Amino acid sequence: MTTAVLDADRRRLHRSWRLLRVGVLNERAYRIRLVIAPVMLAVQLYLYDRLWTAVFSHTKVTAGFTLRQTLTYSLMALLLARVRWNARTVNVRDSISVSVREGTIAYWFLRPISPGRFYMWRQSGDIAYGAAWATCGYAVLRAGGVIDGPHGAARGSVFAVSLVLGQIVLYYLGQIVDIAMFWMLSNNGVVRMYYFVQDLLSGVFVPLWFMPAFLLVAATWLPFSSGLNVPLSLYVGRIPMKHAAFELALQAFWVIVLALFTKWMWSRAARRVTVQGG
Amino acid sequence: MSDADFAIVTRDLTKTFSVARRHVGRFAAIRSLFDPIRVHRTVVDKLTMSVARGELVALLGPNGAGKSTSIKMLTGILTPSSGEVFVDGRVPHRDRVGNARNIGAVFGQKTQLWWDLPAKQSLAILRDIFDVPKSVYDRQLADFDAILELSEFWDTPVRNLSLGQRVRCEMAGAMLHDPSIVFLDEPTIGMDVVVKEQTREFLRAQVQERGRTIVLTTHDMTEVARLCERVLLINHGRLMFDGTLEQLKSKYGSGALVNVTFSEPVGALEVPGARVVSHDAMQAVLAPMGVTTPEDIVRALISRFPVVNLAVDETNIEDLMRDVYLTTADELAHKRDSPDSDRDSA
Incomplete structure (x- = not known):
């Protein structure tokens, strides 16, 4: 490879790194957030732990789950929801919703990097930041013996693959809601409703297995289940390993479908950019 | 000259937006929500123009005239409804990435900097996005700093900068990658006179020393x-006028206005060779047209009306532009002689 090619690659890497860091630098600008984030997480985890312990005080197994499995699933679901916490905040100034509302979306189309790619790097930074908090939380819970580890290396590996695929599914779903802003021009209500549905049907509030049959079926046929329920069910052993290949294939299917759909949406959005405010 | 000799060429460039209008009458709000009236509004209408390389051109017009929409088509943000547009030989909306490398833009009221980060960090992010080598970046920043004095405040988060400081950083951000064409949409709005002069000096240097083409919209x-x-x-x-400021003055005004006060109310006020700029019963302002001089108007007024006071004032450029906007609006109104030419069509 020539020096010029190496230089160009290095500069591209530098660009990606710089965009990845924006989310963290934004957080550092408001240091109180660095204190609030772990406190909020700790309170949520503690309350969920108390809640499920109370629910299981008179029974050993519910919806095929033991208390230990439920705690592991639920507390990890809370941690994983934290992964995309910043990425889904509607008031971040360089989010699509604020950029469209304030007209600064114009600059997204004045850079030698496609808006879709810019979005990906910014989101990836936010997700990595959230993942760091989630990892810390996981380590603390494991060290404290509050939750179990995966049963066996094979299950752990399958969980890791499923977790990554699930996060990609959630990333694309969030992206679709964000790109819809180009048509809606104000989507705060839709965003809030969407994230409620996503959290409900992916298993953040309650493990999907506790849902009434019709909701469980609906969640299974929609991509939400692939986001958290599948990896967590694999982790706690609620989905047998013999079904793992099918579940991973289904997740991969959603990744491909959603990736194509968002690509199509970006191409349509680029044709109907409006810059509000003159 | 061929198209390649120009930085910017447009031919019959048109942008029409479809906007929703409210129903009137019973259940108007509900009907408007589910079945709004769609109306097509032509914001830019068959704009044909060209800008040579290294020119600094002002794109003027009253609010809502289509200046910003034109700039957004030239930068590739908006796709034209019809017509042709070439910026440095490229069709901007078809080759957004290629175009982006070659142009810079500042939209005065909108920031491309990262709100919570120090301005210099924002510039560094833009450097990486535009793939500017470090040596070029350092040199550019030093050059910009020499005129715009950015180093005094570039370690401050953008949210804490004054408007003037922020826009100076925006200018630096827009030209960091050494674009040959720069679009500035009301960049000095809200600035104090000192910062405005600093900004003008910067723009002059960009044209004279760097050979950039600049299209500037401003009031x-x-x-x-x-x-x-x-x-x-x-x-x-x-496009109502294309020429120098002196040509604009000679076309739309003599540079003088005749202020007259009457001793009693005057109804219709018609003076040959003069345009009535304003008129209430007891006072009027008239502007000479064509070869008519202010003295001709004074003579005509004295001979026809009960005049008690007269004064001839040299028009300043703001007054001239007000007259130009009103006159060009009148010219357009006269051109539209059939209902088909209505710009809003359902």
Whole structure:
């Protein structure tokens, strides 16, 4: 490879790194957030732990789950929801919703990097930041013996693959809601409703297995289940390993479908950019 | 000259937006929600113009004239409804990435900097996005700092900068990658005179020393007089004038206004060779047209009306532009002689 090619690659890497860091630098600008984030997480985890312990005080197994499995699933679901916490905040100034509302979306189309790619790097930074908090939380819970580890290396590996695929599914779903802003021009209500549905049907509030049959079926046929329920069910052993290949294939299917759909949406959005405010 | 000799060429460039209108009458709100009336509004109407390389051109017009929409088509943000547009030989909306490398833009009221980060960190992010080598970046930043004095505040988060400081950083951000063409949409709006002058000096240097082409939209006529040799005037989306500021003055005003006070109310006020700029019963302001001089108007007024006071004032450029906007709007209204030419069509 020539020096010029190496230089160009290095500069591209530098660009990606710089965009990845924006989310963290934004957080550092408001240091109180660095204190609030772990406190909020700790309170949520503690309350969920108390809640499920109370629910299981008179029974050993519910919806095929033991208390230990439920705690592991639920507390990890809370941690994983934290992964995309910043990425889904509607008031971040360089989010699509604020950029469209304030007209600064114009600059997204004045850079030698496609808006879709810019979005990906910014989101990836936010997700990595959230993942760091989630990892810390996981380590603390494991060290404290509050939750179990995966049963066996094979299950752990399958969980890791499923977790990554699930996060990609959630990333694309969030992206679709964000790109819809180009048509809606104000989507705060839709965003809030969407994230409620996503959290409900992916298993953040309650493990999907506790849902009434019709909701469980609906969640299974929609991509939400692939986001958290599948990896967590694999982790706690609620989905047998013999079904793992099918579940991973289904997740991969959603990744491909959603990736194509968002690509199509970006191409349509680029044709109907409006810059509000003159 | 061929198209390749120009930085910017447009031919019959048109942008029409579809906007929703409210129903009136019973259940108007509900009907408007589910079945709004769609109306097509032509914001830029068959704009044909060109800008040579290294020119600093002012794109003028009243609010809503289509200046910003034109700039957004030239930068590739908006896709034209019809017509042709070439910026440095590229069709901007078809080759957004290629175009982006070659142009810079500042939209005065909107920031491309990262709100919570120090301005210099924002510039560094833009450097990486535009793939600017470090040596070039350092040199550019030093050059910009020499005129715009950015180093005094570039370690401050953007949210804490004053408007003038922020816009100076925006200018640096827009030219960091050394673009040959720069679009500035009301960049000095809200700035104090000192910062405005600093910004003008910067723009002059960019044209004279770097050979950049700059298209500037502004309502600050002092800025136009000090910076731009050529003026493109748009009104209601149409190009109404293309020439120097001096040519604009000679076409739309003599540079003088006749202020007259009457001793009793005067109804219709018609003076040959004069345009009535304003008129209430007891006072009027008239502007000479064509070869008519202010003295001709004074003579005509004295001979026809009960005049008690007269004064001839040299028009300043703001007054001239007000007259130009009103006159060009009248010219357009006269051109539209059939209902088919209505710009809003359902």
